[in-house]
Amino acid sequence: METITSTITLLKKAYQLLVTAKSLSELYEENKNITGKYVHATSRGHEAIQIATGLQLLPQDYLSAYYRDDALLLAIGITPYELMLQLLAKRDDIFSGGRTYYSHPSLKREDLPKIPHQSSATGMQAIPTTGIAMGMQYKELEGLPTEDVKPITICSLGDASCTEGEVAEAFQMAALKQLPILYLVQDNEWDISASADEIRAQDIAHYAKGFKGLEVFSVDGTDFLASYEVVKKAIEIIRTERRPILIHAKVPLLNHHTSGVRKEWYRDDLEEAQSRDPYDKLKSMLLNEGVEIEEINQIEKEIADTVKIDYQNALKAGDPKPEDLYDHVFAPTPITEEKGNRSPEGKEKTVMVDSALFAIRELMAKHPEALLYGQDVGLRLGGVFREAATLAKQYGKNRVFNTPIQEAFIIGSTVGMSAVGLKPIVEVQFADYIWPGLNQLFTEVARSNYLSNGKWPVSMILRVPIGAYGSGGPYHSSSVESILTNIKGIKIAYPSTGADLKGLMKSAYYDPNPVIMLEHKGLYWSKMKGTEEAATIEPDEEYVLPFGKAREVLVTDSSSEHNSVTIITYGMGVYWAKEAAKDFSNQIEIIDLRTLVPLDEETIFNSVKKHSRCIVLTEEAKQNSFAQSIAGLINENCFEFLDAPVRVLGAKDMPAIPLNSVLEEEMLPNSTKLKSLIKDILNY
Numbered sequence: 303m304e305t306i307t308s309t310i311t312l313l314k315k316a317y318q319l320l321v322t323a324k325s326l327s328e329l330y331e332e333n334k335n336i337t338g339k340y341v342h343a344t345s346r347g348h349e350a351i352q353i354a355t356g357l358q359l360l361p362q363d364y365l366s367a368y369y370r371d372d373a374l375l376l377a378i379g380i381t382p383y384e385l386m387l388q389l390l391a392k393r394d395d396i397f398s399g400g401r402t403y404y405s406h407p408s409l410k411r412e413d414l415p416k417i418p419h420q421s422s423a424t425g426m427q428a429i430p431t432t433g434i435a436m437g438m439q440y441k442e443l444e445g446l447p448t449e450d451v452k453p454i455t456i457c458s459l460g461d462a463s464c465t466e467g468e469v470a471e472a473f474q475m476a477a478l479k480q481l482p483i484l485y486l487v488q489d490n491e492w493d494i495s496a497s498a499d500e501i502r503a504q505d506i507a508h509y510a511k512g513f514k515g516l517e518v519f520s521v522d523g524t525d526f527l528a529s530y531e532v533v534k535k536a537i538e539i540i541r542t543e544r545r546p547i548l549i550h551a552k553v554p555l556l557n558h559h560t561s562g563v564r565k566e567w568y569r570d571d572l573e574e575a576q577s578r579d580p581y582d583k584l585k586s587m588l589l590n591e592g593v594e595i596e597e598i599n600q601i602e603k604e605i606a607d608t609v610k611i612d613y614q615n616a617l618k619a620g621d622p623k624p625e626d627l628y629d630h631v632f633a634p635t636p637i638t639e640e641k642g643n644r645s646p647e648g649k650e651k652t653v654m655v656d657s658a659l660f661a662i663r664e665l666m667a668k669h670p671e672a673l674l675y676g677q678d679v680g681l682r683l684g685g686v687f688r689e690a691a692t693l694a695k696q697y698g699k700n701r702v703f704n705t706p707i708q709e710a711f712i713i714g715s716t717v718g719m720s721a722v723g724l725k726p727i728v729e730v731q732f733a734d735y736i737w738p739g740l741n742q743l744f745t746e747v748a749r750s751n752y753l754s755n756g757k758w759p760v761s762m763i764l765r766v767p768i769g770a771y772g773s774g775g776p777y778h779s780s781s782v783e784s785i786l787t788n789i790k791g792i793k794i795a796y797p798s799t800g801a802d803l804k805g806l807m808k809s810a811y812y813d814p815n816p817v818i819m820l821e822h823k824g825l826y827w828s829k830m831k832g833t834e835e836a837a838t839i840e841p842d843e844e845y846v847l848p849f850g851k852a853r854e855v856l857v858t859d860s861s862s863e864h865n866s867v868t869i870i871t872y873g874m875g876v877y878w879a880k881e882a883a884k885d886f887s888n889q890i891e892i893i894d895l896r897t898l899v900p901l902d903e904e905t906i907f908n909s910v911k912k913h914s915r916c917i918v919l920t921e922e923a924k925q926n927s928f929a930q931s932i933a934g935l936i937n938e939n940c941f942e943f944l945d946a947p948v949r950v951l952g953a954k955d956m957p958a959i960p961l962n963s964v965l966e967e968e969m970l971p972n973s974t975k976l977k978s979l980i981k982d983i984l985n986y
């Protein structure tokens with residue numbers, strides 16, 4: 303990035319960029335019949351602060367630029383042509399290959415700042431971006447390689463987005479941990495049509511001051527030189543002192559909110575806003591510095607001409623091909639085969655919870671980029687199930703630490719951690735409390751690889767203790783896999799034995815994609831009758847188990863003498879099925895899915911075809927469940943082989959699992975209920 307020395311050179315550079323951004327905005331408006339096909343927003347009115355920021359970033363810096371930041375993107379070095387390819391959702395769109403909207407960047411170029419995937423959900427970038435800063439800090443504390451000139455993180459936000467709860471989670475963590483991040487808030491006092499006085503009790507400068515340790519600078523964001531100076535000061539502090547700063551930049555919104563909404567419909571401040579146009583101010587600055595009006599006009603003309611040619615070229619560029627749809631759902635994983643020793647000789651059985659713990663212990667010993675965080679996983683407790691016991695003692699508080707009760711932060715920060723090359727293993731305390739983090743999982747984690755066209759897969763493991771166990775009651779018993787399996791772009795394991803849990807945890811770690819480990823609390827210690835076999839010999843350190851390979855728990859030949867049935871299940875269902883099978887000699891086959899995504903369809907279909915009868919068994923409430931979707935798949939693919947309807951046994955469709963053990967038992971499946979269904983199916 304060139305160093306800008308003299309004020310006049312700087313002003314000219316800024317002016318060129320501002321005029322470029324303005325020309326784009328005007329060109330899009332003039333051609334709205336064409337450009338309006340895909341919704342877009344432009345920076346018009348916000349350009350000065352954006353350019354002042356973009357000009358000062360280094361290639362090692364990380365940037366989250368929101369949908370109004372096209373001037374910022376120009377300032378870091380993105381060309382108008384590249385932006386227009388995104389405007390028109392063309393195949394060569396450098397950010398997403400035509401998958402996402404204008405000015406929704408993702409960039410991984412050697413010579414430019416790095417931009418992880420940016421969603422349209424307002425404010426939601428605050429957590430992932432704060433995760434980047436947390437990753438930078440981790441690398442510095444742990445002595446991992448980093449640049450001589452330390453990198454910083456910029457999180458750009460609109461003012462209205464800052465009232466969102468997740469933004470508070472991000473500020474809290476940045477202040478608490480003193481992270482190297484700049485929050486740049488562009489305050490135009492508009493939400494879409496809602497004005498500041500309707501939607502906020504105070505502006506961001508007042509609000510942010512409540513976060514102790516987050517310093518706030520305010521600036522007139524239409525004044526280029528003032529903006530440049532304040533950004534320079536903030537960046538210098540962050541680079542050297544490694545602490546968070548928020549810049550509150552007041553700006554007018556001069557264009558429509560987006561191409562989909564007309565400002566004339568609801569704005570009553572257009573004249574006042576126009577009086578603060580940063581374009582007029584910058585032009586005056588140039589004239590005051592003695593630049594001739596002819597030179598200024600020449601700059602404008604050249605830019606307008608270039609932008610028009612770029613637009614014509616962008617129009618001619620090709621659309622994505624239909625087959626492009628299928629690329630980059632997941633990044634390829636190196637683990638494709640089972641390897642290592644699953645049951646080394648001379649070892650005692652290990653309970654499931656320890657198999658997971660030992661897997662993580664081995665991973666952390668081997669990989670300094672592995673770290674673990676979540677609620678209560680730190681030194682004092684090591685997890686409410688002791689599922690992380692001893693880890694903090696062994697690896698220290700940088701690598702294993704407690705977080706506040708912030709499920710959104712726990713999950714969403716992994717996007718940033720992964721972007722800087724770390725491998726976060728995180729945990730929500732109970733499946734029942736995954737909901738506050740679901741937005742980050744859906745909006746950010748799951749879509750990053752796909753919408754960045756394969757540039758930014760998120761490598762993370764999310765551990766989720768799940769399932770009903772000993773009257774856990776309505777908020778410590780829920781199953782959530784049907785919701786999770788509906789989120790495309792994440793892998794999901796649901797092991798039922800310690801050996802599988804260890805092998806899958808290892809495999810998840812080496813997988814470049816997000817992985818959720820659903821760990822049944824009722825199997826953790828094999829305390830419940832019938833679950834003894836969840837405890838297994840602990841596989842050796844090299845053991846890995848690829849995703850998408852079901853386990854044949856009980857294999858039975860089909861026979862012309864009698865009917866037989868296969869039970870497709872996972873988690874606790876494996877043990878209900880094993881118990882029930884004892885009553886049916888040579889008539890039951892049991893398949894344990896082990897991973898729900900990807901799903902081992904081949905093993906399911908082969909088993910169904912062999913036995914012609916099938917039950918899908920789940921602990922989850924039945925209606926609209928993942929289990930029902932498997933039943934649907936079986937019907938689609940094995941119909942000709944079936945001698946009985948595919949049946950699903952799940953929990954009763956109640957809003958929650960009641961606390962009282964009588965009610966709990968009535969609600970959940972068990973081996974007795976399963977036996978009765980098996981009889982029906984065998985006799986069908």
Ligand SMILES: Cc1ncc(C[n+]2csc(CCOP(=O)(O)OP(=O)(O)O)c2C)c(N)n1
Nearest residue numbers: 370422423424460461462463490492493494
């Ligand atoms: C979570 C979420 N809710 C609603 C929207 C719809 N929406 C798009 S932009 C916007 C207003 C955002 O205002 P602000 O953050 O101040 O940024 P500005 O557009 O004014 O620059 C809204 C409500 C969204 N994109 N994301």
